[in-house]
Amino acid sequence: MIDWSWVADHLGVLAFRVLQHLELTAIAVGAGFVISFGLAIWSVRRRAVYPPIAALAGILYTIPSLAMFAALISVTGFSVLTAEIPLILYTLVILIRNIVAGFDGVPAEVVEAARGMGYTSWGRLWRVELPLAVPLIIAGLRLASVSTIGLVTITGVISDSFGGLGYFILTGYHLQFATEIYVGAVPSILLAVAVDVAFVRLQARLTPWAATRGVAAG
Amino acid sequence: MGRDARRGGRLMVLLDALAAWFADPAHWAGPNGIPTRLLEHVALSGISMLIAGAIALPLGLWIGHTGRGATVAINAANLGRAIPSLALIGLAAPITAAFDPQLGFRVYPTLIAMIVLALPPILVNASAGVSEVDRDLVEAARGMGMRERQVLARVEIPIALPVILAGLRSAGVQIVATLTLGAIFGGGGLGNYLVLGIAQNDVGQVFGGVVLVAALALLVEGGFALLGRALTPVPLRAAEGGEHRGRALEGRAAG
Numbered sequence: 001m002i003d004w005s006w007v008a009d010h011l012g013v014l015a016f017r018v019l020q021h022l023e024l025t026a027i028a029v030g031a032g033f034v035i036s037f038g039l040a041i042w043s044v045r046r047r048a049v050y051p052p053i054a055a056l057a058g059i060l061y062t063i064p065s066l067a068m069f070a071a072l073i074s075v076t077g078f079s080v081l082t083a084e085i086p087l088i089l090y091t092l093v094i095l096i097r098n099i100v101a102g103f104d105g106v107p108a109e110v111v112e113a114a115r116g117m118g119y120t121s122w123g124r125l126w127r128v129e130l131p132l133a134v135p136l137i138i139a140g141l142r143l144a145s146v147s148t149i150g151l152v153t154i155t156g157v158i159s160d161s162f163g164g165l166g167y168f169i170l171t172g173y174h175l176q177f178a179t180e181i182y183v184g185a186v187p188s189i190l191l192a193v194a195v196d197v198a199f200v201r202l203q204a205r206l207t208p209w210a211a212t213r214g215v216a217a218g
Numbered sequence: 219m220g221r222d223a224r225r226g227g228r229l230m231v232l233l234d235a236l237a238a239w240f241a242d243p244a245h246w247a248g249p250n251g252i253p254t255r256l257l258e259h260v261a262l263s264g265i266s267m268l269i270a271g272a273i274a275l276p277l278g279l280w281i282g283h284t285g286r287g288a289t290v291a292i293n294a295a296n297l298g299r300a301i302p303s304l305a306l307i308g309l310a311a312p313i314t315a316a317f318d319p320q321l322g323f324r325v326y327p328t329l330i331a332m333i334v335l336a337l338p339p340i341l342v343n344a345s346a347g348v349s350e351v352d353r354d355l356v357e358a359a360r361g362m363g364m365r366e367r368q369v370l371a372r373v374e375i376p377i378a379l380p381v382i383l384a385g386l387r388s389a390g391v392q393i394v395a396t397l398t399l400g401a402i403f404g405g406g407g408l409g410n411y412l413v414l415g416i417a418q419n420d421v422g423q424v425f426g427g428v429v430l431v432a433a434l435a436l437l438v439e440g441g442f443a444l445l446g447r448a449l450t451p452v453p454l455r456a457a458e459g460g461e462h463r464g465r466a467l468e469g470r471a472a473g
Contacts, residue, residue, distance in 0.1 A: 001312070062435045064395035066402075067428040070412045074232070074421045143299075150302030157402065157416060169308040173403055176323075178312035185305035192300040 003179040014168075014183060021164025021191060024152045028084055029145050032091030036140075039092075040099035041125070050100065057093035065090070065154050073158060083155040083162045090151060091144040098140025102133030135207050142199035149192045153184070165191070232421060236429070239422030250410060252430070258406035259434065263393045266329055270336035270389060275382075278341040282348025282378070283370050291345060295338035303396050306331040307403060328400030335396055336389035343385025347378030380446055387442035394435045398427075408434070 007014075043050035068086040076082045106129045114128040156163020156170045163170065168184025171177075239245060246252050281291050307327040314322035314330070351374045359373045375382070401409030411427030414420070 062391055062395060062432065062439065063428070064398045064409075064412075064431050064435075066398045066409060066412045067395075067424075067431055070416045070424040071428050073416060074424070146300045150300075150304070153302045153304040154399065157413070166302075166304055169304055170402065173308065173311065181308040181312060185308040188305045189301050189309075192302060193297065196296065196300045 001178060002182060006179050007183060010183065014187070017163075017165050017167055017184075018187060018191070020162075021149065021152050021166075021188065024083060024087065024155065024162070024164055025145060025148045025195075028087035028148050028152075029091055029141065031084070032088045032095055032144060033141065035088070036092050036095035036099060040096050040103070043096070043100050044103045044125075045121075053096060054093075054100075057089075057096055060089045061093040065151050066157060069155065069158050078159045078161070080162070082158050083152075087148055087151055087155070091148060094144045094147065095140045098136050098143070099133065102136030102140075103129055105136060106132045135203060138199060138203040138206065142196060142203070145199065146192050146196050149188065149195060153188055164188070232425065235422035236425045239420075239426040245426070250414075252426075255406065255408050255410060256430065256434075259394070259397060259408045259431075262325075262329065262332070262400070262405075262407055263390070263397055266332035266336060266393050266397070267386075267390055269329075270333045270340060271386065273333075274337045274340035275344055278344025278382075278385075279348055279370060279375065281341075282345035283366070283374060285349060288345060288349065291341055295342045298334055298338040301334065303331045303335055303399055304402075306334055307399060311403065324404040325400070325406070327403060328397065328405045331399075332393050332397055336393055339385045339388040339392070341385075343388070344378075344382050347381030347385075348374045350381070351377045379449055383442055383446040383449070387439060387446075390438040390442060391435050394438055395431065398431060 039053050043053055065086060068089070069082060072082045072085060076085065110128060110132065111124065114124045119128060152164045153166025153169060154163075156166035160167060160171075165184045165188040168180050169188075170184075172180030172182075172184060244251075248254070277291070281287050307330075310327035310330045311323055314326040316322070318326070348370070355373055355377070356369055359369045364372065397407050398409030398412055400407055401413045408427055408431050411423050411430070415422075415424030415427060
């Protein structure tokens with residue numbers, strides 16, 4: 001069923017598409033994190049802005065990806081922006097929610113103790129609350145990265161110059177050539193699972209005090 | 219000033235194209251008409267949702283009630299979330315096509331992907347919702363002579379209902395949105411307007427599809443919110459809608 005000689009002939013293209021997949025994902029999650037972190041800090045310090053920010057991010061998230069890519073083509077054409085803007089927007093709801101939840105989860109006694117020790121509110125935020133929020137922030141990055149890897153496959157509908165591994169799935173389908181579909185589908189699943197596992201490891205390393213939980217979850 | 223005007227002009231062109239697309243009677247009849255596509259979308263979403271619910275709800279309730287297999291279930295759910303839908307459709311297509319060359323290539327792969335997509339949120343929220351029920355209440359119910367089934371049906375499920383429904387709602391919205399991918403593979407539903415619109419560079423058609431899918435997703439979201447309010451026991455309503463708890467759980471259970 002699988003034409004292995006075709007696979008062997010296309011290893012170079014496969015490597016290119018894997019790198020493209022990772023690049024599109026990294027840009028989206030990186031930019032999404034910067035935006036989300038700013039909005040989340042703002043929300044934590046000024047509670048009133050959180051509900052509208054969360055609602056807006058939530059609405060954006062319900063727009064189907066295919067629809068957003070299709071709609072953006074008429075605005076930004078076939079440029080990389082058409083691929084990246086929706087990918088970035090989709091990370092916001094996951095990241096903002098998790099970063100805010102991370103800060104909210106810091107025990108009140110800890111905040112009080114830090115205040116008693118003379119930390120200013122910004123010092124407390126950076127040196128006390130942020131480290132304690134790290135587990136949920138990493139959890140958010142993990143969800144956002146994995147979901148972005150899935151969405152990158154769909155950017156292939158914009159044009160052949162995007163899509164990462166999704167390119168093989170789409171062309172393989174149009175040619176009704178199972179081997180090419182699998183060359184896209186299997187590695188994209190492996191990529192998502194590998195990134196998922198990598199984040200679990202990262203989280204365990206960054207929060208050694210939660211070691212028992214890490215073992216239970218892994 | 220000139221730039222703003224140009225931008226405003228572009229928006230007007232877009233709205234005109236959208237209005238013209240909806241106004242054209244040809245778009246309301248035939249196999250690619252709005253009623254047919256809408257019906258296909260609702261039917262395919264409904265079937266996926268029913269199958270996913272039939273699998274994940276009993277399993278999630280059982281895991282939440284007994285506490286058995288929670289780690290396995292959460293890890294499996296995370297794995298399920300990690301699989302890109304497009305990859306799953308592609309993976310399933312050659313296999314289901316071997317059984318049925320027509321539907322097996324155009325419809326079944328998308329259905330399978332939608333079911334897999336819906337399983338994790340339903341499963342995780344059902345099990346987390348039930349296991350979060352105050353153990354004292356469960357003990358009290360047992361002390362009153364309830365059997366395990368009754369404890370689940372009369373105490374745990376009613377209290378966990380907002381969280382369970384939040385899982386179903388999340389699954390429903392994701393299905394309605396993601397089902398559009400099926401059109402890339404020749405399947406039915408509203409995604410056809412997006413795929414055809416991109417191919418034909420037809421802005422009105424693309425945005426018509428966007429509006430229809432978004433409206434359907436909002437309808438599902440709103441429907442589950444109303445259902446949740448109607449089914450939540452009155453004394454529990456005041457304690458902040460289940461939405462927030464459900465959402466927080468989603469993030470935490472997955473993290």
